Amino acid sequence: MKYDIVVIGGGPAGLAAAIRASKSASVLLIEREARLGGILKQCIHDGFGVVRFGEKLSGPEYAHRFIKELRQTNVTVSTFSFVTNVCKDGCYKLTYVCRDGVRTAECDKIILATGCRERTRNGIFIQGDRCSGIYTAGSAQNLVNIMGVMPGRKAVILGSGDIGLIMARRLTLEGAQVIGVYEAKPTPSGLTRNIHQCLYDFNIPLHLSTTVTRVIGSNRLEQVEISRVDDKMRPIAGTESIVNCDTLVLAVGLIPENELANDLSVRVDPKTKGAFVDQNCHTLTDNVYACGNALHVNDLVDYVSESGETAGENACKPTRERKLVPVTTKGKFLYAVPQMLDVHSDVGGVITYFRASEELSKQQLTVTVGGKEIFSKRFAKLIPPEMERVVIDYSQADLSSEQIVMELKEW
Template sequence: MKQTDVIVIGGGPAGLSAALAAHRAGAQTLLIEREPRLGGILKQCIHDGFGLVRFSEALTGPEYADRDIKSFTEAGIEALTTTFVSRIKKTADGFTLTAVNETGVITIAARSLVLATGCRERTARQVFIHGTRPAGIFTAGTAQHYINLLGQMPTKKCVILGSGDIGLIMARRLTLEGATVLGVYEAKPTPSGLTRNIYQCLHDFDIPLHLSKTVTRVYGEERLTAVEVCAVDENMQPISGTREKIACDSLILSVGLIPENELAESLGVALDPRTKGPICNAALMTSVDGVFSCGNALHVNDLVDFVSESGDLAGTFAANYRPKQRSEIALKTDTNFAYLVPQRLDLNDDLKTIVFFRSQQILKKCVVIVKVDEQEVFRKSYSHLRPPEMERLEVDFSNFNLTSNTILSFEMEVN
């Protein structure tokens, strides 16, 4: 049996940062990645805009990944690529992991784990589109893979469902490669992507954005020939008399991302129904002692810079992990918050905490207030908040006299 201190599962930006941080903290570290190459989804993201926070310059996805891969290689950290984790078992001394690759079955023991497994895209069947199963229906990430890595055009004339960032970026990419993007259709009354992508990917290329409209049916046997779109009401129900048939050869889906947490669930890690990721404390440790989560496996981030930041935190804490008694309190929120991460605070940890949150709806001038036992202890003003745009907040809770009975709450006050 192979023995190490920290196992990082996932070789994308979160996993690379976690492995580097654990190594710097003095832990023997092993990274496991199911693909042949490290870098995760960044390998196919050839547009720029990555690294503005972390490196103060605009990089493409491969350029951003290459910086961490280079540091990872120079540090001499061990990586197992094309390796699939089939089982993880909690033991008295830590964890035993079973993995499979071309050499056979491998068993590895470790003191702590970092889950950096990323997220996956929702498919057509997960959004209940009626019709047959013709070729020509792709997730935005799959279409991106075809063009940027395989050099293949998946469409000549397409409709994009969903205004998530990957869909917006692919609307521009497909247009630049000569395809006709007939429109981006979004069931919600507001766009789901970042404002900068709405302007740079749609407005700058005269690609129409249709809000409160969705695809309700697909047509075609061997290949997609058309889609049916329909206006929807505030309850996302189709409005009678608004159906329209649009001829196209492809439907590109950008209908949301889901954190990959099958391994976390197999260990009994508690998940937050709002983020679909693990419930964690400020050290990014989950409900299972010694299991840490970071990046898009924890919650879907807007910027890769924050994915790397969470990997750095998780790797550092995983390297320094020793079993101890927890003394945690919950971070409560009002209904104006879509979610807040971390969800808990361990009073035995460093209480200088980085908090990420999203608003439930679009808000103009508002204030985020932190209360300890109903007494206001911190506030920050915002000119606006939008659900697609994640916010980062640093709060030093060590300034407050917190106990295990403290009620710690986050509220939004709308001006």
């Protein structure tokens, strides 16, 4: 079958992209799992959609709103379908396997909405035994919320990422004892409100600048060794202590899933670990778009959907030659997206997401084009766990200078 657009991934980004694209294009949505919704299916806590709907929905409810809308469109949906190969031969040719066999599809454009994955124990070098009882927060969440089973009775959480905080509360509510959340960084990784409503509400202590250095257990986890870390996050010898527990939950960060992007030779930003894109979510590979957590890891689903819509909207537009101008960042940015502007397309309201690289107060964001200020905004406080979103209007700027600079400075 030939489609205008194939969207890969049926989570919040892919759903939004497919719905938006279907308004003027034929769309195939390929989803790996049996049900649409992506990771939202297991995020049964609330707080989704506050920005978009002004309501505190749970993850499955948020997803359901989009799935319902998708059913009103003419998008072809193929679930439990896995893309095994994609190549370019004039148009893009995809091969995917599903319950019915090996299928192929052709399309002009691809939208990658493949989400992200969790960092693992190996990625953070925890040493020790090879026992059971060590879970990433996401797999613990799946066990509890989808499969309905408890991973253990006495848990230690490593990392203060949002899923870790959410799981601390979830496990506590289901009767497990959560001994504490340990974070190697001097500041928490999750949203402040989650620290309060997930930990402090349940008297779960948060230990900063502390990490798990060893896991101990012959078959099942029996103990973990905890150490303080120095300012470079290296364990300090002599500060080790042993904590008895049967479960270790790792919430040590997320990484955009980019296997297909690699197959398509999409260039990846080492800062976001997602694709380099222009304001239309268009990657450096022509006709390949990226959105949602595959692009950069968001903390709010509302913005995941927003970038899906940006990708869907723009993928429908006819292909024109682009002129890409890099957006340079100065000051303490962790990253900023988009990393470049296509000055041949609409530069009116460019939605820009960024994070500071460290906790900062009294910061002014200024955007200059060719040395001329076109935008500025002040922030009382910027912290890495909380992504900021600004809309920048470049339409009045003289972009011929090709010098776009975003700068963070104290005010």
